[in-house]
Amino acid sequence: MKRLIAIVLLGCAVFGLYSCAPKQAKKPTIVVWHWMTDRQAAFEQLAGEYEQKTGIKINFELYAPSDAYSQKTRAAAQCNTLPDIFGILAEKRVFASFVKAGHVLDLYPYMQQDGRSWQDSFFAKALAVNEFSQDNSYGVQPGIYGVPLDITTIQMIYNKDLFDEMGLDSDKPPQNFEEFLAVGRQIKQAGLQGMVAGLAEIWMIDCLANNFAFNIMGRNKVLATIRGEVAYTDPDWIKVLSLFKQMQDEGLLADGIVIMVNKVAEQLFANGRAVFAFNGSWCVNVYHSMNPALNYGVMLPPKINSEYPLSIWGGAGSSFMVNARSENREQVVEFLKWLTAEEQQAYLAQATNNLPSNKECLDDISPALAQFADDMDLTTHPNTWGVSELPLVTEAWNKGIQSIIIGEKTPQEVAVLVQVVKERELAKKRQ
Amino acid sequence: MMRFKENLENYMFVLPAVAILAVFYIIPFFWVFKLGMYEWDGILPTKIFVGLSNFREIFTQDRIWWNSMLNAGYITLIALTLQNALAFSLAWACDRQIRLKNFYRLIFFIPPVLSEVVVGLVWQWILDGNYGLLNHTLIRMGFPQLVRHWLSDPNTALTTVALVHSWKGFGWGFLIFLAGLQTIPQQLYEAAKVDGANAWQSFKNITFPLMIPVTVLVGILTILGTMQGFILIIAMTDGGPVYHTQVPVLRILASMRGSSRFGYACAQGITFGFILIIVSFIQYRFSKRAQH
Numbered sequence: 001m002k003r004l005i006a007i008v009l010l011g012c013a014v015f016g017l018y019s020c021a022p023k024q025a026k027k028p029t030i031v032v033w034h035w036m037t038d039r040q041a042a043f044e045q046l047a048g049e050y051e052q053k054t055g056i057k058i059n060f061e062l063y064a065p066s067d068a069y070s071q072k073t074r075a076a077a078q079c080n081t082l083p084d085i086f087g088i089l090a091e092k093r094v095f096a097s098f099v100k101a102g103h104v105l106d107l108y109p110y111m112q113q114d115g116r117s118w119q120d121s122f123f124a125k126a127l128a129v130n131e132f133s134q135d136n137s138y139g140v141q142p143g144i145y146g147v148p149l150d151i152t153t154i155q156m157i158y159n160k161d162l163f164d165e166m167g168l169d170s171d172k173p174p175q176n177f178e179e180f181l182a183v184g185r186q187i188k189q190a191g192l193q194g195m196v197a198g199l200a201e202i203w204m205i206d207c208l209a210n211n212f213a214f215n216i217m218g219r220n221k222v223l224a225t226i227r228g229e230v231a232y233t234d235p236d237w238i239k240v241l242s243l244f245k246q247m248q249d250e251g252l253l254a255d256g257i258v259i260m261v262n263k264v265a266e267q268l269f270a271n272g273r274a275v276f277a278f279n280g281s282w283c284v285n286v287y288h289s290m291n292p293a294l295n296y297g298v299m300l301p302p303k304i305n306s307e308y309p310l311s312i313w314g315g316a317g318s319s320f321m322v323n324a325r326s327e328n329r330e331q332v333v334e335f336l337k338w339l340t341a342e343e344q345q346a347y348l349a350q351a352t353n354n355l356p357s358n359k360e361c362l363d364d365i366s367p368a369l370a371q372f373a374d375d376m377d378l379t380t381h382p383n384t385w386g387v388s389e390l391p392l393v394t395e396a397w398n399k400g401i402q403s404i405i406i407g408e409k410t411p412q413e414v415a416v417l418v419q420v421v422k423e424r425e426l427a428k429k430r431q
Numbered sequence: 432m433m434r435f436k437e438n439l440e441n442y443m444f445v446l447p448a449v450a451i452l453a454v455f456y457i458i459p460f461f462w463v464f465k466l467g468m469y470e471w472d473g474i475l476p477t478k479i480f481v482g483l484s485n486f487r488e489i490f491t492q493d494r495i496w497w498n499s500m501l502n503a504g505y506i507t508l509i510a511l512t513l514q515n516a517l518a519f520s521l522a523w524a525c526d527r528q529i530r531l532k533n534f535y536r537l538i539f540f541i542p543p544v545l546s547e548v549v550v551g552l553v554w555q556w557i558l559d560g561n562y563g564l565l566n567h568t569l570i571r572m573g574f575p576q577l578v579r580h581w582l583s584d585p586n587t588a589l590t591t592v593a594l595v596h597s598w599k600g601f602g603w604g605f606l607i608f609l610a611g612l613q614t615i616p617q618q619l620y621e622a623a624k625v626d627g628a629n630a631w632q633s634f635k636n637i638t639f640p641l642m643i644p645v646t647v648l649v650g651i652l653t654i655l656g657t658m659q660g661f662i663l664i665i666a667m668t669d670g671g672p673v674y675h676t677q678v679p680v681l682r683i684l685a686s687m688r689g690s691s692r693f694g695y696a697c698a699q700g701i702t703f704g705f706i707l708i709i710v711s712f713i714q715y716r717f718s719k720r721a722q723h
Binding site: 067069071074077080090093094097098100101103171193200202253255256258259261273392393395397402403406408424 | 438476492560561583585626669671672690
């Protein structure tokens with residue numbers, strides 16, 4: 001019996017000692033959700049390097065297409081099952097809802113550490129897209145809620161070979177709208193297709209129209225319209241709408257552009273089937289994968305007048321947000337600091353042909369990409385405006401432009417229709 | 432006591448089915464109806480109760496919604512007539528003693544088993560205004576005046592989408608009609624032949640009345656399937672140009688994802704569901720009367 005008691009006591013002692021021994025903390029696994037099919041291989045390469053360096057495993061989970069990804073993040077937000085790192089593919093008001101629902105960590109304190117070294121490594125415009133300022137109209141606590149991975153500018157691209165074919169100087173693309181229309185007439189004569197763009201996608205048509213609007217009436221008037229202080233029936237807005245009619249009449253818009261999604265537009269341009277494209281800097285990678293021999297140049301959208309500066313959409317291309325409910329917040333932030341550091345950003349820029357968000361890496365980019373980077377100073381982004389247009393107004397505006405292109409409505413009719421929707425939505429908001 | 436036990440036993444047998452129905456259909460239906468009475472963006476934890484105002488907006492202000500309903504109605508009409516007439520004719524032909532009938536059966540059932548996205552993209556390529564196979568063929572055949580931008584022209588977009596939808600869907604009707612035709616006893620035709628009936632009389636007095644229940648079934652399935660269809664449209668036109676090929680499900684998606692109006696989208700879903708129930712009920716009553 002005594003022997004039995006001794007064995008039990010010994011067992012307890014061994015078990016107790018084992019339990020009290022200092023355990024090595026288990027390294028977490030960080031899960032990242034993203035939609036960037038072209039970057040998965042590069043992300044996995046970086047994840048491997050990070051695991052080797054720190055022992056922390058990074059799982060990059062790809063969900064594509066972007067529509068499906070967007071739906072997945074919303075569903076996950078409703079169920080509180082968002083991963084450690086995710087991206088929000090939507091307008092600022094949706095981003096604001098994610099923040100207000102407590103899903104996104106404010107990175108401002110981390111950005112301020114070490115004398116703001118992390119914050120200062122980014123292009124200010126790239127960071128601004130993820131920022132909510134003191135006086136933001138969304139009711140969000142001021143802060144920085146995302147880390148820009150890359151930057152982008154959306155511009156016009158032209159096919160140099162087709163320019164040569166039409167007898168135009170391929171080093172001198174049109175600078176203003178008159179010259180642009182003149183090229184349109186030559187395109188028509190040559191039986192070629194003019195500009196391709198994903199005008200079936202609301203954001204793309206909005207982007208092109210905004211380029212024109214900023215140049216015609218200036219930023220303040222555009223923002224005043226969004227706030228409801230200027231009507232869409234204002235002559236300047238009708239002028240913006242009329243440009244689409246002019247472009248259509250002069251043969252500048254490719255046939256079927258109103259039902260064209262950007263992927264199709266990219267294919268057509270890459271295969272030399274259109275003279276112009278309206279696309280973002282990500283297209284460098286896309287065109288290269290579709291047709292490495294494509295000979296193209298980048299140009300700013302044609303200037304309408306010289307009273308107001310030309311603005312193009314740009315800033316952060318894709319950003320990552322940190323789940324505020326993640327148990328691994330600190331490790332996640334450390335990983336993002338590493339991912340956006342110079343070396344990793346240079347690798348991403350080189351491997352994926354995207355403009356890096358870290359401003360120290362711009363020297364390493366390809367000449368094609370450099371053409372997009374040159375005009376970074378002209379960029380603006382709806383996420384930095386502080387106000388968002390009401391969604392049904394945006395829809396009415398974009399569908400209205402489509403109906404002008406297909407000749408169903410006049411610019412004046414569309415302006416009136418959009419204003420009706422605007423007033424109705426504003427009245428609803430006031431209730 | 433014995434009877435109670437028997438009843439309980441019977442209830443136990445149906446319980447799994449009732450539970451599945453309740454969990455996946457009845458409870459979600461009431462949940463969606465409840466959400467339809469809120470203003471909610473689908474992300475924020477707070478929802479604002481707005482009563483029936485989402486429904487009121489659908490019925491009094493949302494003209495695009497009712498236009499999309501008309502578009503879906505037009506596609507359904509083409510499916511009910513052209514698609515089902517084609518399905519019935521081919522089933523009738525294959526039911527007879529013709530050569531290679533098994534081969535035809537297989538061929539006719541290929542379109543329905545193909546992915547809608549793939550079918551949509553292939554047809555988009557065929558119908559492309561500039562580089563499409565259809566226009567190319569029309570030009571080669573000497574009909575350049577018929578060349579169109581089939582999918583981006585507002586005059587042809589909806590009909591083109593409806594015809595592709597019918598091509599994609601006729602195989603289901605074909606299969607059900609064929610199964611129905613094969614259940615008609617051959618003796619009826621033989622007796623009619625003995626009585627001196629010709630082919631048309633046999634069809635009118637035997638095939639047609641006996642096929643009414645099958646036709647009703649195919650009709651209801653066509654209405655429900657076509658009204659709710661949207662994948663093919665997303666792949667071909669994404670509802671454009673403008674709103675010319677918009678259908679109710681695309682509007683629900685636009686409210687939910689584009690405008691972040693989750694509550695409104697739920698109200699649209701409920702309204703749409705009720706409309707489908709009413710249409711199916713009317714068709715059922717109508718065909719029941721025709722049967723008698």
